[in-house]
Amino acid sequence: MVKVTIDGIEIEVAEGTTILNAARQIGGDVVPPAMCYYTSLKDSGGKCRVCLVKVTHTSTKDPRPMPKLVASCRTNVMDGMVIQNITSPEVLEARKGVVEFLLINHPLDCPICDQAGECDLQNLAYEHGVAKTRYEEERRTFEKIDIGDKIKLHMTRCILCYRCTFVADQLTDNRVHGILGRGDTSEISTYIQKAVDNDFSGNMIDVCPVGALTDNTFRFKSRVWFTKPLDAHRNCDKCCGKVVLFTKGDEVLRVSARKDKYAEVTEYICNECRYDHKRLSDWVIEGPRHIDRNSVISQNHYEKIDLLKLKQEIERQIDFEKGKQLPEPNQSLTA
């Protein structure tokens, strides 16, 4: 076990833990956001840079600070390490920059995007971004394509987190899509329009943090916050069979894997469960699904609202904004 301090909070974690996971063990506001890291996907992370933190003290043995901000998702803790996340103006400023970079070429078409309401980029921008853009140039756009009959790829919204490629590498027997080109013109694509088609491909939709990969069988059927999410399971010989049903009346609009409070899938599901069992009677219903994160889905009056908790959450967010102590930005949040 090693001892580390994050934003003044001390914690003991197992050796080999990343800074991000150490922070998740503390929980709350000291947890850096993560857009590309995904616990269950090996080698993921390090790319989006929203999880950057400052290491002011490398270890007990080597008390020097690290020269640059580091990606907390891919940097392991050392005994005696001291880390600043939300207590470092430098980190918050850099993070604001990264959020801005992620948004400059994003279409911001949330009103017509199926991911809205459960989009990590929306949440990130809400918590860490600024209200106005400084970007006056043309945005990059791509044509929408179908990669296989079940998945719609809307490349314009992609943030190139590479998660879907790791899913294809690690969960399916053959990856037939990847990243073509380079720089800001690089794109996710299949090899000469080959269809992505295998038992676990649907998980790419669940790991995609934005609306770049969406479920063709659900597109435009409903805003997600008008659905009732239910925990359900069935006996499946291919996967765990534990899912969330997004329902409206007696209709199952979408089946997805269950996600934890960091929006990460806890257990992957097969395409049969995802696409071929769209009747309530196919499933054993366990009860309402609690959506853990700040999400509009949790505001759908479906779960009984705990007014006290809601008030606390609003206060927490106000405090969080105050606590950020933003260095004088070019545009303030209120501008």
Add this chain to the structure above:
Amino acid sequence: MPKKLLLEHIDVPSIETFETYRRHGGYASVEKALKTMTPDAVTEEVKKSGLRGRGGAGFPAGLKWSFLDRKSEKPRYLVCNADESEPGTFKDRYLMEKIPHLLIEGMITASYALGAKTSYIYIRGEYMYIVRILERAIEEAYAAGFLGQHILGTPYSLDLYVHPGAGAYICGEETALLESLEGKRGNPRLKPPFPAVAGLYAAPTVVNNVETIAAVVSIVNGGGDEYAKVGLGKSTGTKLISASGHINKPGVYEIELGLPVEEFIFSDEYCGGIWKGRKLKAVVAGGSSVPILPAHLILKTAKGEQRLMTYESLADGGFISGTMLGSGGFIVMDETACIVRNLWTFSRFYHHESCGQCSPCREGTGWMEKVLHRIEHGHGHMHDIDLLVDVAKKIEGNTICPLGDAAAWPVASAIRHFREEFEYHVKYPEKVANPKHFELEPFRSERLELSNA
């Protein structure tokens, strides 16, 4: 006559052949090392020489070699970085084209020191004709018994391969290079682990620049201490400088480190002064990535000392009033040069070459290029100038590999030293509307007044 360690025999006719090269003392370092020295002793000489990496970062070569994980069960590799794609840098090309055996000899001696049984020269795809030159030289070396099984009858065996890239600047970054060499997409890796521990095929690997490896030859021949006597202070040895731009004699020069910058630009031995009798305006001293400096700061440091061609002197003043020796791509601009256009050109390059893996570089390089394009073509706003500074600041230090920094530094430094020129472009859109505006009157003289003011 200035000291020449690399290019001494460059003008000998047919020096590219094994026979001629050998007749002029070639491959002596291989004989000396393999027959009379242990691998560690060779490494020790390189350490003593104080040789610093010539690929850009200037990391001490001997130290890098000593980090190589020698306890690992896996094979060890030496990889020569011949990807040379930095705008303004063309020294490795000259060396490999004219005197290929010097690199082959360095590769054998260095591989012996590191215990590598297989080594690679990763060369940029655009240098296809040099691939052929190197392959011919390697063939000759095999035939002469300097490569292959039991070199010179010793137990040491080595195979050497040339591997061309597919045309990407980013594959010059050492970990992207290794990915590409493994046959994958050339994305830089996250560090740690460093190549010395897990490099090519996850085995311990040293990546060195062409010139670094070539320098090993004279270090082994003459001894590390002798090499360290050449040069100045911690900048030991000689360095190849690719001089380009508005000078009378562009080309590749081997200089002894410590030469005053002024002498390098103005003496007939080297650049021969500014062309057309014009005045010096600015210099990018170490390849497009390093900060640009105006004439007064490249000739003298902010403290008023003479600026020298050394790692330390060029870096004097940090990024406020200094720059870097980098890879030795020395780009000179005369009084007519348009700093905005030059910067836009550089930005276009970095935008085009970003691998796109991490958000600040992927998005920021394109953003900067577009804003610079607008300013250069008369569509800029005053607030764009500060925007550029801020975008550059948000890229710098926040990316996976140093390409992000390399894209940010030129922007930050050009605006720091030549802000009035950016303002001029914004204030007088009609004057800069002509794409050749930087060559026309009255723009030229008006701008001159500005920079003299």
